[in-house]
Amino acid sequence: MASVVIVHGIGRQFSGPELLRGPVADAVCDGVKLAGEPVPDAQEVGVAFYGDVFRAQPDKGGTAHGAGEGDEDFERQLALLWWSKAAALDQRNVQPPGDIVGAKARTPKTVKAALRALSMSRFATRLTEPVLFRLLSQLRDYLTDDDTGGQVLARVRDDIGDDTRVVVGHSLGSVIAYEALCAGAGPSVRTFVTLGSPLGIPLVFNRLTPAPRNGIGAWPHDVTRWTNICDPYDVVALQEKLRGLFRTGQKDVREVPLDGDCVSPLKDCKVDNGWRAHDLIRYLTASVTGRAISEGLTS
Structure with missing residues (x-):
């Protein structure tokens, strides 16, 4: 090891x-x-x-998340938090979210707007909206889906050896x-x-x-x-x-x-x-x- x-x-x-x-x-x-x-x-x-755990498996009926799909409150809240932070750090490139931060509706447009803004930031250079959405959805799936989280955690535990x-x-x-x-x-x-x-x-x-x-x-x-x-410009942190x-x-x-x-x-x-x-x-x-x-x- x-x-x-x-x-x-x-x-x-x-x-x-x-x-x-x-x-x-x-x-x-x-x-x-x-x-x-x-x-x-x-x-x-x-x-x-553990990356392949999140890879779509069409032969088993599995599909990968796409931008705007499976939009849950977790993605929305986190996307808005990141958007707000990015706008505060990078005012020249990122427009602030404005009134949308206070909105409560769970809409794909809310997440898409956040991801579009983030894609212009120093944090997300070269990252597209679908990639940013996967960042949100994979984090959510690990924390909230017991099967996914269990598989990922088992992989990592196996690779951290006794030495x-x-x-x-x-x-x-x-x-x-x-x-x-x-x-x-x-x-x-x-x-x-x-x-x-x-x-x-x-x-x-x-x-x-x-x-x-x-x-x-x-x-x-x-x-x-x-x-x-x-x-300091890494909005994930x-x-x-x-x-x-x-x-x-x-x-x-x-x-x-x-x-x-x-x-x-x-x-x-x-x-x-x-x-x-x-x-x-x-x-x-x-x-x-x-x-x-x-x-x-x-x-």
């Missing part, structure tokens, strides 16, 4: 574990090198792949990785890294397993260091800081001494990914990500 496991995000249903692993492993090594740390062997980097020391989750992958670690996957994992994570969005946070208690999320069992990294949501106060949260003080083992960091704010490769090549991964391998 790999020492470092990357859990990918949404939109990988037409990829595969080996196809994805090559560029991901190279990006991990580059990030560590740019951080000035000892570069791991690329073979130490693995990918927990895995660092788990990195991107986008939806950060949610899956978090729940897998909370469920006991990877007994040797001490370092958790989240990239462009939606974990702090109330629509997501309140649906987590285990369920948060008194507004505080459970701590991944054996993790002693958690680094959360986001680009709508709640940029996770430290206040996953913090000391839970009985299973550990505190790591730092310069004689007891501090939260969760550290929030920012990066600049340019005009592809949510891109996995750009997150991985950032030196702050490389340093977090290296610390997990050398500590």
Whole structure:
């Protein structure tokens, strides 16, 4: 099993574990090198792949979601939240949602309008409306469909081995990785890294397993260091800081001494990914990500 496991995000249903692993492993090594740390062997980097769970299976009567189909309140609320954030960050390119934010109707037009606006933002460069809709629907399906969520979680748990020391989750992958670690996957994992994570969005946070208690999320069992990294223009990471949501106060949260003080083992960091704010490769090549991964391998 790999020492470092990357859990990918949404939109990988037409990829595969080996196809994805090559560029991901190279990006991990580059990030560590740019951080000035000892570069791991690329073979130490693995990918927990689940994308094909979301691939349509016509021979079994399955169809993929299309933009505007299956429009539920989850998609509408999240799309409007992202739209509002994108408009606030990128006023030159994204028109604000205006009165539509207060609307209660569940209409495909509402979601389509949000996705159209998002497609013009720095967050969604090169992403089309159908791709953005899949981002919404896959996140919803993982959190609300027990069969889909169960399949995905089982895949990821199987790929986090007994000797895995660092788990990195991107986008939806950060949610899956978090729940897998909370469920006991990877007994040797001490370092958790989240990239462009939606974990702090109330629509997501309140649906987590285990369920948060008194507004505080459970701590991944054996993790002693958690680094959360986001680009300020990445609207998926709508709640940029996770430290206040996953913090000391839970009985299973550990505190790591730092310069004689007891501090939260969760550290929030920012990066600049340019005009592809949510891109996995750009997150991985950032030196702050490389340093977090290296610390997990050398500590």
